Amino acid sequence: MKIGLFIPCYVNQLYPNAAIATLELLQKLGAEVSYPSKQTCCGQPMANSGYEHLTQSCNDLFIENFSGFDYVVAPSASCVLHIKDHLHSHADEKAASEIRGKIYELVEFLTDILKIDTLDAYFPHKVGIHQSCHGLRGLYLAQMSELVAPDFSKPKQLLNMVKGLEITELERADECCGFGGLFCIAEEAVSVKMGKDRITDHTNHGAEYITSPDLSCLMHMEGILQRNNSKVKIIHIAEILNSSSIKV
Amino acid sequence: MKGTQDHATLAEVFNRDEDRVDWHDGALWWIRQKRDRSANLTPQWEELREAASAIKSNVISNLHDYLLQFEDNLKKNGVKVYWAADAEEHNQIVYKILSDKNINQMVKSKSMLTEECHLNEYLADRGIDVINSDLGEYIQQIDNEPPSHIVLPCIHKKKEEIGELFHEHLGTEKGLSDPTLLTRVARNHLRNVFMTRRAALTGVNFAVADTGEYVVCTNEGNADMGAHLCEVQIASMGLEKIIPERKHLGVFLRLLARSAIGQPITIYSSHFRKPRPGQEMHLILVDKGRSELLARPDFRDSLKCIKCGSCMNTCPVYRKSGGLSYHNTISGPIGAILAPNLDMKKHADLPFASTLCGSCSNVCPVKIPIHEQLYKWRQVIVKEGYSASRKTFSMKAMALTLSSPEIYNTAGKTGRWILNHAPFAINNKFNPWYKQRDMPDSPEQSFSEWYSKNVKKS
């Protein structure tokens, strides 16, 4: 199974450990993973700001990097969703369509494609799950609280395989953290308020770590946590699932 | 002046009082929870939403014939029918109906449409006094402020503030803030208004094409008190309020109050069909941008809206910024997708007042894909030139950087170097991120750099 590893721009620059954990985890589970070195970004920041019409060259670069793999996997729900919904090409729509059909976020790749039911992982901490909106309502990684439908959660399913880990509860299971791309700058006041409220929900329930399939949400919450000198840490879910190799 | 400030500015002001934000946010979240409980108690809830959505799709696709059918039945029932292209024409029609009968006072029940048309002001300028009889709207009226929520007009006000308004306008005791006592005072005052006004105007929740009747839903009973006591009853409706058959009311009345406030039905769901003896009934069909919205394939589904407000209750941005931050009669997520069609320049900021979280689309009883339309409006707004030019410049720079691996890698390395060695360049008051958040720590190497050093290529 040949996997093309897609590492989002800000993960690459600011959170390389999450990328390393993703790579190691996939390899441990038997995949042959390549990292196309000329990759940059999925184009979402521009598209969400109304500049989708400027993303063509970004899209073409993505297609160039990621054609020819069995799967493309990324440790980022929002980037994967963006590619699934918006990757198109005037030059090669067939290639774009193929990629859209085989790109997966890490959690869903593990539960739906590799279908793992055990993990050799150890993370003896209280962990709160932040359901990123793109992961939740976009990729359907878990049931959405608004719908009258049976409950399920892919992130929870995986975290339940990690020894020593206790999942903490939430008052509002899936309220948005307020990152929202450029929203976090353009509407700074509301964005931060939303982030603070999510953090309070987690800390009220005793979380020591907040995890998510999306580092954008975690980066935003981390900024607030650090500004307030909190002991609570953020951690991408890949690092927990790969945790037998974390030096704590 | 509030009308000229954008959502972000107004929201920042709203957020200066954090306790108040928590209170506002908590009140609306509680209503969202009531909606959830109510939905979970309703068998086949998701099928009901699907049916409502499909009925409204049919309505939009056959609106022309339904409007003719509705008009025909209204006339057979003895109701006078008018068509208004815009707010001005609507207001003129109402004025003429009243002035023809020498009426200079009217009582109104909830109508977002007439609020959008600024009907009260128009009539006041011409010597006709209009009182809003819905308690929340009455409170907003005496405070000279528009409603902040389409269902809960003064959800942003505290009872002490309302008590102060009643003291000033109705002579209640200073400091009185008990909701029951205040409501009783309003009851007595408005009862006299109902008794003495010869004209009443209502909105329309649902207009049934095959019977020519229309339904008005309230909890307070104010629409009925106005309508059954008056000589002249006027109903104002947007074209999109049509539903095809009476039996479809079963679907919509099961969804409306549950979605709005978690109640199985509004206390009063009144079906008006014929005038009573000695009374005139008039109905005004209003376009005001609706036929234009019908022409937009990406946005016409917003015409399905049944004005329940559930999108507002679930939206974290709405809850934490307040309806008045949206500078539009209809605020929140649905407001953000309706307003740009009415005035793109004035409301260009609204589709950006969102994180695109998608919660709104999930609670919408008619399944409008609100968050998808917000994304699409952003593309239109930028293309039509309503985006700040400096934003366009930086977006073009971003597009260039992200389409070139070399520029991207250099930019990344530079950014990390600055964070590590010259943080003061970024950690300052010119960086909005930095106001209440620390910047992320910067690793010495990116993943790309780590990979090229550590992973042997085969």
Next chain:
Amino acid sequence: MSSRDSILAAVLKNQPPLTNLPDISGFKVPEEDVVEKYKNTFSGIGGLVYSAKNIEVIKNHIRENFDTEKRIVSTLPALSDVAEICSASVEPQSFEDVELSIIEARLAVAENGAVWLTEEVMGHRIIPYISQHLAVVVDESLIVSTMHEAYAKIADEAYGFGGFIGGPSKTADIEQALVLGAHGPLSMTVYLIK
């Protein structure tokens, strides 16, 4: 071109291709005791509901619970010794002083506690709204489970006015505090008879 013509022309031009109406016959009637469900729902929303063996029981309840010195009206001839039997041929304002009105429902709905009244049973349209208190007599055999069944029963009846009424009037506009008694009646009592 009149506004009517230009609006209709614009709508015709802009509306999308026809999509069909869905089949809504598939909404199931729950397996339930509709009378019990009705009672629980109606009392849950602040209404008062009593089972009455016969009309005498109702009359006694009215005498005991309402101020019979004040004006009581009804359109039920059987209640003529506790209530004034009213007609629609007077000015609606003349009903301002009604303390209690008692009306017989056309049907009632268990899922939401509402009763369905049409103007014939109201006497005058204003009566169920202007009374300080409302009482409704409901024959248990006329209770249905859902609104779909209610509209099936209503069918295409050519009423001039009809209304569902689901409890005492109310508002929560002041800080979400529920207040029973807004502009309509302060209370609503349902008498269930067989």
